[in-house]
Amino acid sequence: MKILIANWKAQNDSEKEALKLFRLYKNLSTKKKYITIIAPDILYLNTVTKSYRGKLIAFASQKMDTTPSNASLKAEQIKNAGAKFVFINHPDNKEDPKELPEKFFTAQKHGLVPILFTKEYSSDSKRFKELKQQIKQVLSKKKNNDFLLVYELGGINKNKHTKKDIEFMILYLRKLLAENIGEAAAKKIPILIGGAMDSVKIHALSDILTLNGFVIGRASTDKDELIKIYE
Numbered sequence: 001m002k003i004l005i006a007n008w009k010a011q012n013d014s015e016k017e018a019l020k021l022f023r024l025y026k027n028l029s030t031k032k033k034y035i036t037i038i039a040p041d042i043l044y045l046n047t048v049t050k051s052y053r054g055k056l057i058a059f060a061s062q063k064m065d066t067t068p069s070n071a072s073l074k075a076e077q078i079k080n081a082g083a084k085f086v087f088i089n090h091p092d093n094k095e096d097p098k099e100l101p102e103k104f105f106t107a108q109k110h111g112l113v114p115i116l117f118t119k120e121y122s123s124d125s126k127r128f129k130e131l132k133q134q135i136k137q138v139l140s141k142k143k144n145n146d147f148l149l150v151y152e153l154g155g156i157n158k159n160k161h162t163k164k165d166i167e168f169m170i171l172y173l174r175k176l177l178a179e180n181i182g183e184a185a186a187k188k189i190p191i192l193i194g195g196a197m198d199s200v201k202i203h204a205l206s207d208i209l210t211l212n213g214f215v216i217g218r219a220s221t222d223k224d225e226l227i228k229i230y231e
Contacts, residue, residue: 002206003148003190003213004034004229005115006220007062009092010041018044019051021221028230029056034213037085037115038220042073049082060085060115063093066106075110089117089138091152097134101141108143117194118173119152128172135176145185149173150215153195163205166193170210199228 006025012018018040029036039060040048049059063072064086078086086107087093089100107114118134120127135149151169153161161169170191177186193205194215202214219225 001032001035002211003037003192005037005039005060005148005150005192005194005213005215007039007087007090007194007215007217008041008220009062009217010043011218011221012041012044015044015047018048022048022051024223024226025057026052026054028226029054031230032056033230039085039087045073045078045083046081058085059083060087062087062090064088064103064107064112066099066102075106075112078112079110083112085113085115085148087117088114089119089134091117091119097137100138104138104147105141105143108146114147115150116147117150117152131173132176135173136180139180142181145181145189148190148192148212149177150192150194153193163208166205167208167210170208174210199225199231202229 008021012021022038025036025038036057037060038048038057039062042062045059045061059082061073061078061081061083064075064078065072066074073081088104088107089095095103104114104116116138118131120130151173173191174186177189190212191210192213192215193211194217197214197216198219205211216229219229
């Protein structure tokens with residue numbers, strides 16, 4: 001079963017709207033097509049998690065800070081809110097690369113599972129070196145090997161990725177993981193893709209056996225798209 005991470009970003013205008021959307025997810029999750037992880041709007045994280053008593057959905061925080069912030073949460077707050085996962089290096093968060101290893105370690109120290117995003121900034125062979133540096137840097141302070149890796153397609157090569165290219169990049173990322181945490185551990189790390197994912201792309205890529213799931217952003221709050229994704 002593949003993983004579906006739904007990043008609501010800040011697309012809900014009210015608590016009522018967020019809870020209404022969550023009711024749809026509760027219904028869709030009973031299909032058991034995906035392992036569903038929801039990252040609600042940061043303002044409604046606590047409200048949404050506390051409204052759920054089931055076991056088919058897990059929760060993530062879109063952000064985490066190691067110091068107090070009005071726009072983010074600390075690891076203890078995320079844990080207390082009922083979330084199990086936390087985004088690290090999501091493109092929307094514009095995090096300082098130098099702070100990522102400490103954030104990764106802090107999340108794991110508090111029992112959270114990091115969802116590590118990687119992104120390309122070059123369109124040629126330099127992208128392989130960039131990905132290698134990103135992963136090596138962040139994992140330099142890891143506490144354990146419990147995390148998810150997301151290959152973000154929203155970079156400079158957004159419209160150039162073929163199915164064959166995605167399969168190759170998954171193999172390359174698995175190789176990078178093996179270099180940093182060992183081959184046996186690397187085989188157990190789920191690798192997902194994100195970046196403008198919708199129902200058409202997801203169904204087209206679902207037969208890639210080495211791909212463990214998807215991250216949806218805009219589609220995560222679109223009722224019609226969600227229903228198609230869970231079909």
